Structure formats: C-alpha cells, structure tokens
Amino acid sequence: MALNRAQVENIAHLARLELEPAEIPAFQDKLSRIVDFIGELDRADTAGVAPMAHPLPGLAQRLRPDAVTEADAHELYQQNAPQVAAGLYLVPKVIE
Amino acid sequence: MIHRHTLAQLAAELRARKVSSVELARAYLERIQASQPLLNAFISITGEQALAAASAADAALARGEGGPLTGVPIGHKDLFCTEGVRTTCGSRMLENFVSPYDATVVARLRAAGAVMLGKLNMDEFAMGSSNETSYFGPVRNPWNTDLVPGGSSGGSAAAVAARLLPGATATDTGGSIRQPAALCGITGIKPTYGRVSRYGMIAFASSLDQGGVVSASAEDAALMLREMAGFDPRDSTSVDTPVPDYVAGLNAPLEGLKIGLLKEFFDSGLDPDNERCIREALAVFTRLGAKVREVSLPNISLSVPAYYVVAPAECSSNLARFDGVRFGHRCKEPRDLTDLYKRSRSEGFGAEVKRRIMTGTYVLSAGYYDAYYLKAQRVRQLIAADFQRAFAEVDVLMGPATPSAAFAIGAKTADPITMYLNDIYTISANLAGVPAMSVPCGFTQGLPVGLQIIGPHFAEQRLLHAAHRYQLETDWHLRVPERFA
Numbered sequence: 001m002a003l004n005r006a007q008v009e010n011i012a013h014l015a016r017l018e019l020e021p022a023e024i025p026a027f028q029d030k031l032s033r034i035v036d037f038i039g040e041l042d043r044a045d046t047a048g049v050a051p052m053a054h055p056l057p058g059l060a061q062r063l064r065p066d067a068v069t070e071a072d073a074h075e076l077y078q079q080n081a082p083q084v085a086a087g088l089y090l091v092p093k094v095i096e
Numbered sequence: 097m098i099h100r101h102t103l104a105q106l107a108a109e110l111r112a113r114k115v116s117s118v119e120l121a122r123a124y125l126e127r128i129q130a131s132q133p134l135l136n137a138f139i140s141i142t143g144e145q146a147l148a149a150a151s152a153a154d155a156a157l158a159r160g161e162g163g164p165l166t167g168v169p170i171g172h173k174d175l176f177c178t179e180g181v182r183t184t185c186g187s188r189m190l191e192n193f194v195s196p197y198d199a200t201v202v203a204r205l206r207a208a209g210a211v212m213l214g215k216l217n218m219d220e221f222a223m224g225s226s227n228e229t230s231y232f233g234p235v236r237n238p239w240n241t242d243l244v245p246g247g248s249s250g251g252s253a254a255a256v257a258a259r260l261l262p263g264a265t266a267t268d269t270g271g272s273i274r275q276p277a278a279l280c281g282i283t284g285i286k287p288t289y290g291r292v293s294r295y296g297m298i299a300f301a302s303s304l305d306q307g308g309v310v311s312a313s314a315e316d317a318a319l320m321l322r323e324m325a326g327f328d329p330r331d332s333t334s335v336d337t338p339v340p341d342y343v344a345g346l347n348a349p350l351e352g353l354k355i356g357l358l359k360e361f362f363d364s365g366l367d368p369d370n371e372r373c374i375r376e377a378l379a380v381f382t383r384l385g386a387k388v389r390e391v392s393l394p395n396i397s398l399s400v401p402a403y404y405v406v407a408p409a410e411c412s413s414n415l416a417r418f419d420g421v422r423f424g425h426r427c428k429e430p431r432d433l434t435d436l437y438k439r440s441r442s443e444g445f446g447a448e449v450k451r452r453i454m455t456g457t458y459v460l461s462a463g464y465y466d467a468y469y470l471k472a473q474r475v476r477q478l479i480a481a482d483f484q485r486a487f488a489e490v491d492v493l494m495g496p497a498t499p500s501a502a503f504a505i506g507a508k509t510a511d512p513i514t515m516y517l518n519d520i521y522t523i524s525a526n527l528a529g530v531p532a533m534s535v536p537c538g539f540t541q542g543l544p545v546g547l548q549i550i551g552p553h554f555a556e557q558r559l560l561h562a563a564h565r566y567q568l569e570t571d572w573h574l575r576v577p578e579r580f581a
Contacts, residue, residue, distance in 0.1 A: 015457040018438040040401040051473030055289040055529025082426035
C-alpha cells in the first residue's frame with residue numbers, strides 16, 4: 001500500500017518530527033515499501049491465537065512495594081539538561 | 097603477541113602475575129589508536145580512566161585479591177550507560193550525554209575486575225544491520241575494510257575480530273550480536289530475554305532487547321556472561337532464577353546431544369558457500385556424538401514482517417522521551433513547545449531512526465493498531481509456539497546466522513527491506529525470547545561464516561557447551577585478519 005504525501009506528513013506530526021519538504025518523497029517511498037512488507041502478515045491465519053505480550057510464557061510483570069528507595073539527585077541529572085533555572089527545566093512559554 | 101591470547105588465557109596470566117593489567121591496557125590502547133582511522137570501531141577511548149583502573153587491578157592482584165576478570169581489558173557498546181563517561185548510542189541526539197549512572201552490566205563487570213578501555217561504535221540507537229547508520233561514521237570490517245562489519249554491534253564485533261579487545265559487551269534486538277559476530281568471524285551470544293539486566297541499556301524495543309557478549313571463543317563468552325547475568329530488581333523484566341556456572345562443564349562430552357537442523361533456514365536466500373560451511377560444521381558435531389535431524393518451524397518465515405511491526409512500535413514509544421527538554425539535543429531558538437520537540441528530534445535523529453519511529457507511529461495509530469500491532473503479536477505467538485514444539489524434540493537448533501558473508505559499504509542502503517532481510521535468520525530468536533549464538537565455522541572467499549545455535553529459554557549453558565566443544569575441534573575462531581595478526 002502506497003502512502004501519500006499527506007499521510008507521511010501526518011505520521012511525522014504524530015511522531016513530533018519535522019521533515020524538510022525535499023526529503024518527504026524519499027520517506028514516502030521507503031515507508032510505503034515497509035508498509036507493503038509488513039502487510040505480508042495478512043497471510044498468517046491467527047484465528048483464536050492470543051497476542052503475545054511477554055516473551056517468557058507464564059511470567060507476569062513484577063511489582064515492588066510503593067516505598068521511597070532512591071535519594072534525590074536532581075542536580076546531578078540536570079547536568080545533562082539543555083536549560084535549567086532554580087532546579088526547573090525551562091521550555092518556551094506555553095501560556096500567554 | 098599478547099593480543100592473540102584469549103580472554104580466558106589473559107585472565108589466568110593476570111592471576112599468575114605473568115602480565116600486568118597496565119601492560120595489557122597500554123598494549124591494547126596502542127592497537128585501538130592505530131586502528132581507529134581504518135576501522136572506526138570506537139566512539140570514545142577512555143585511556144586515562146583505563147590506566148587508573150588497570151593499576152588498581154594490579155594492586156589488588158599483588159595483594160592476592162581480585163575477581164575472575166580482574167585486570168582484563170574490555171569495551172562496552174556505547175548503548176550501555178557508563179557513569180561520568182559520554183554515552184551516545186551512536187546518535188547526534190546524545191552526542192554530549194554524560195551518563196549519571198552505570199548500567200547494571202557495566203557495574204557488574206567492573207565489580208568482577210574488568211577494565212573498560214572505551215565505548216564502541218554502533219548503528220544509531222541500535223537500528224541497523226551494517227553499522228552505517230552511526231552518527232559517528234561507519235565501522236569497517238577488519239577482514240576487508242571496504243565491507244561492513246554487520247550491526248548494530250558493529251564496533252564491538254570489529255574490535256574483537258581485530259583483537260583490539262579480548263571481549264566486549266553488545267546488545268541484540270533482532271540479531272545485533274549474532275549478525276556482526278558472524279560477519280566478523282567471532283563468537284557472540286544473545287542470552288534469554290530477562291537473563292541480563294536491561295537497566296542502563298538505552299531502550300530500543302523493550303520486549304526484544306537483550307545484552308550479551310562478543311569474544312573470540314565460547315569459553316571467553318562464558319566467563320563474561322557468568323558475571324553479567326542475574327536478577328536485577330532495577331529491571332522489572334529481569335528474571336529471578338539462579339545463574340549456573342557457565343564455565344564449569346564446558347568440557348563435558350557432547351554425546352547424545354539432539355540437534356535440529358532448522359529446515360526453513362536452508363532456503364533459496366542462503367548463499368551456497370555459506371551453506372557448505374554450515375553443513376561441514378554439522379558434520380563435526382556428528383563426529384562428536386551428536387544426533388542431527390531436520391526440524392521445521394513453519395511460521396518462521398513471518399518473523400521479519402512481525403518484527404518490523406513490533407520493534408518500530410516499541411521504538412516509537414521508547415524514543416518519545418527524547419524531547420529536547422531533560423537531556424539530549426535541543427534545537428536553537430524554538431518558537432514554541434511543539435517547534436522545540438519537532439526540531440530537536442528532527443536534528444537529533446538520523447534517517448533510519450526517523451523511519452522506524454514513523455513506522456511505529458503508523459502501526460500504533462488509530463484504525464491500524466489491530467491490523468498491524470495486534471496481528472504481529474499474534475504471529476509472534478505462533479513463532480514462539482513453533483520453537484516450543486521444536487524444543488520438545490531436540491536440545492538445540494542449528495542453522496546459518498546470516499544469508500551471506502559481509503557485504504560492501506553502501507550496497508544495501510537504498511532499500512530498507514534489503515537491509516532488514518539480512519536479519520532473516522536471527523530475528524525469530526528475539527521474538528520468542530530464546531537464547532542464541534553465532535560461532536565461526538569457516539570462510540567463503542576470505543570472509544568468515546557464522547553457525548547459529550539456538551536453545552530453549554535459559555539454556556545458555558547448553559549453547560556455550562556445544563560451541564566450546566566445537567571450538568576444541570576447529571580453529572576458525574582463532575583466525576585473525578592478516579593486517580591485525
């Protein structure tokens with residue numbers, strides 16, 4: 001199934017990516033090939049087959065007690081942040 | 097010629113104080129520096145820290161202390177977080193990211209005494225089969241530098257093949273340990289899903305990702321994996337079952353091992369020269385007393401399309417965290433928050449990563465979820481059931497690791513599907529969560545060929561044992577490219 005330009009632009013928007021107008025045809029072509037390829041799954045008879053949610057059969061996700069275990073290290077973590085002030089992450093103004 | 101020694105030999109020589117860790121670190125760092133313009137296997141070389149860790153290791157050994165890997169030089173794929181050391185995941189997005197903590201694998205190997213010499217190049221966010229998607233440039237295959245080393249753990253595999261390191265960590269989401277191990281002529285093991293902690297491994301596809309080892313021999317892999325594996329409360333999918341001593345029992349006889357020849361892997365896509373090497377390897381196992389029979393996994397042909405739904409879906413979700421706010425690349429002068437997200441992500445990610453994020457976004461979007469994602473998860477169940485049936489009859493499955501030997505840089509970048517099909521024999525093990533290895537088993541036109549050995553869940557020991565016995569009979573794993581001999 002070929003994806004059209006508007007579909008590719010919409011997917012990019014949903015993924016919060018900005019494609020240059022010149023690169024859209026290449027993405028359109030390659031993504032269409034990928035969508036065609038994964039379409040092969042249609043030929044599998046999966047009636048009555050439960051979707052597999054975990055690679056190890058019978059294992060459920062573990063839970064831990066809801067207790068504080070980690071010390072506050074925000075200053076260390078924020079050393080990797082592009083912009084910080086007073087211990088807060090800065091972003092462009094959201095509310096006018 | 098110390099670099100020709102295996103990791104197991106080096107560990108023993110260090111303990112016997114025949115060689116010092118500082119000598120080893122210096123010798124390997126020199127090889128790494130010299131190879132870098134040619135192979136580009138490393139993203140960061142941490143010489144200073146390495147020499148400090150090596151002298152600490154020597155001091156421990158002098159006091160008669162130390163663990164099983166004390167003083168042994170290793171490298172980490174640049175996907176494992178290393179405290180205080182840049183961790184890029186092969187991406188511009190994390191070009192300047194200095195990890196504030198260690199991955200569990202990194203911490204465990206350090207606790208066992210291993211000395212890190214640097215961080216290894218890889219496909220961006222582990223998305224690729226040729227190491228060509230790295231922001232830091234492609235890695236080249238030590239056997240022929242016009243060719244790819246495979247991917248995504250291309251730096252790890254090339255470094256071990258050129259004996260720049262005796263062993264390295266790697267990760268495997270769809271073949272990223274086994275495929276480069278095969279193309280570079282070394283040994284690689286992807287353990288069972290949940291066997292090795294994913295804490296501090298930068299996530300690509302969380303239900304498929306698994307950390308493992310590349311090394312010259314199966315014995316070396318057993319030594320490293322014994323230290324890396326085990327329960328970690330910090331990874332909610334880590335499995336709480338005891339880790340057997342992978343090294344003990346490697347020499348036990350193979351008699352009676354039931355090998356299933358994976359019928360569907362001997363298809364028209366398999367290069368005849370590769371097939372010849374695989375069949376010769378099977379003959380060695382027969383001589384060792386194993387019983388070989390053909391086994392069919394009828395749904396395995398759907399592995400690649402199922403993977404290219406599940407993996408991108410999980411990738412689009414995992415990579416949503418890169419928003420230009422808390423860490424990673426941020427665009428200049430964003431107009432508003434949406435512009436900040438979009439431009440930071442578009443500048444930080446390369447084309448293949450964008451394609452995977454977009455594929456994942458598409459298959460998870462309203463109206464397509466059932467048709468693609470849920471369908472793929474059902475197909476995944478069929479593939480897992482195929483493995484379960486096979487392992488009721490045989491102990492291990494064997495077949496090729498890749499359809500052909502290493503290919504030229506640039507040869508498969510035009511069409512994503514051509515590249516994806518390189519992992520046609522490796523992807524199914526990730527979908528089923530089972531452990532699998534690649535072991536060197538011959539050469540075609542001067543290029544190495546890998547034999548794949550797949551086992552049931554938690555049968556790492558069985559795989560390592562079979563590989564080790566094979567390596568006692570053959571010397572493919574000891575061959576080194578002339579230039580690096």
